[in-house]
Amino acid sequence: MTQAHEYVTYARMDELHELQQPRSNARGELNFLLISQVQELLFRAVSDDLDQARQALHKDDPAGARTALRRATRTQRVLVTCWEVMNGMSADEFVAFRHVLNDASGVQSFAYRALEFAMGNRPPGHVQSAYADSYPSLRVELSKPSLYDAALAYLARQGFAVPADCVEKVPWQQHEADPLVEDVWLEIYRDPHTYREAHRLAESLLEVAYQFSHWRATHLLVVERMLGGKSGTGGSDGAAWLREINEHRFFPELWTFRTRL
Numbered sequence: 001m002t003q004a005h006e007y008v009t010y011a012r013m014d015e016l017h018e019l020q021q022p023r024s025n026a027r028g029e030l031n032f033l034l035i036s037q038v039q040e041l042l043f044r045a046v047s048d049d050l051d052q053a054r055q056a057l058h059k060d061d062p063a064g065a066r067t068a069l070r071r072a073t074r075t076q077r078v079l080v081t082c083w084e085v086m087n088g089m090s091a092d093e094f095v096a097f098r099h100v101l102n103d104a105s106g107v108q109s110f111a112y113r114a115l116e117f118a119m120g121n122r123p124p125g126h127v128q129s130a131y132a133d134s135y136p137s138l139r140v141e142l143s144k145p146s147l148y149d150a151a152l153a154y155l156a157r158q159g160f161a162v163p164a165d166c167v168e169k170v171p172w173q174q175h176e177a178d179p180l181v182e183d184v185w186l187e188i189y190r191d192p193h194t195y196r197e198a199h200r201l202a203e204s205l206l207e208v209a210y211q212f213s214h215w216r217a218t219h220l221l222v223v224e225r226m227l228g229g230k231s232g233t234g235g236s237d238g239a240a241w242l243r244e245i246n247e248h249r250f251f252p253e254l255w256t257f258r259t260r261l
């Protein structure tokens, strides 16, 4: 019997099960809370793996980076599948408790923002908010080069012609798409046998970016399914705003060089 208690004590399962406190009696609310919390935890799992990948790149260990990226990708697929559970709720069931959210919105998720920062999406507005608000993990993240910055610095050390300003910029500053970086990926994909490690790293990075966009696209579909054209609790105009965000691509040159391949 002691062992059974140890499971609860070790992982603090009793506290974990205290964390879902529906504010209504509506059937869907508990499930909504559970999926939101599960996704939050998985955001953190992905961030942790991206951080390990980044550290491996700093040490010129692309194989170590790929192992961490593969693990991140597995978690990302689970994140996408979480939407399946959310879709078990019908729009009328959501309407029945939506008012209890007040202005709560995923846009306020600091774990999601940290993940975007780790990937390299650091637009000035989000950076300013991160320095102004009270979540220290965001400022810690912004003090580090992003995963993409780390990948480009690794390529530069391998002798690829990555422009110096991509490698030397201050960490919180967002990498802007650069045609010279596109040339680097083109060179690698035109001769994948010679540049085997770099090519495999690129494929692993692209898979992470692809899964991230997949999550965003599926979130948008769920939002349309639940809200139609209603505005969001976070103050945006809802699906229309998210549709614009869906156009964004992480690791931009890794997508654009393909036109020239």
Ligand code: HEM
Pocket: 035, 036, 037, 039, 040, 086, 094, 105, 106, 107, 108, 109, 112, 219, 222, 223, 226, 227, 231, 232, 233, 234, 235, 236, 237, 238, 239, 241, 242, 245
């Ligand atoms: C019924 C389910 C959901 C609906 C209808 C919904 C709706 C929305 C809407 C309309 C926005 C735009 C911002 C706003 O005005 O609120 C948004 C943003 C966001 N939502 Fe959801 N959401 C749902 C579930 C979730 C869940 C379960 C998560 C994961 C924890 C999540 C994470 C996010 C994130 C991270 C953003 C910000 C995206 C960005 O800044 O690029 N959402 N959501």
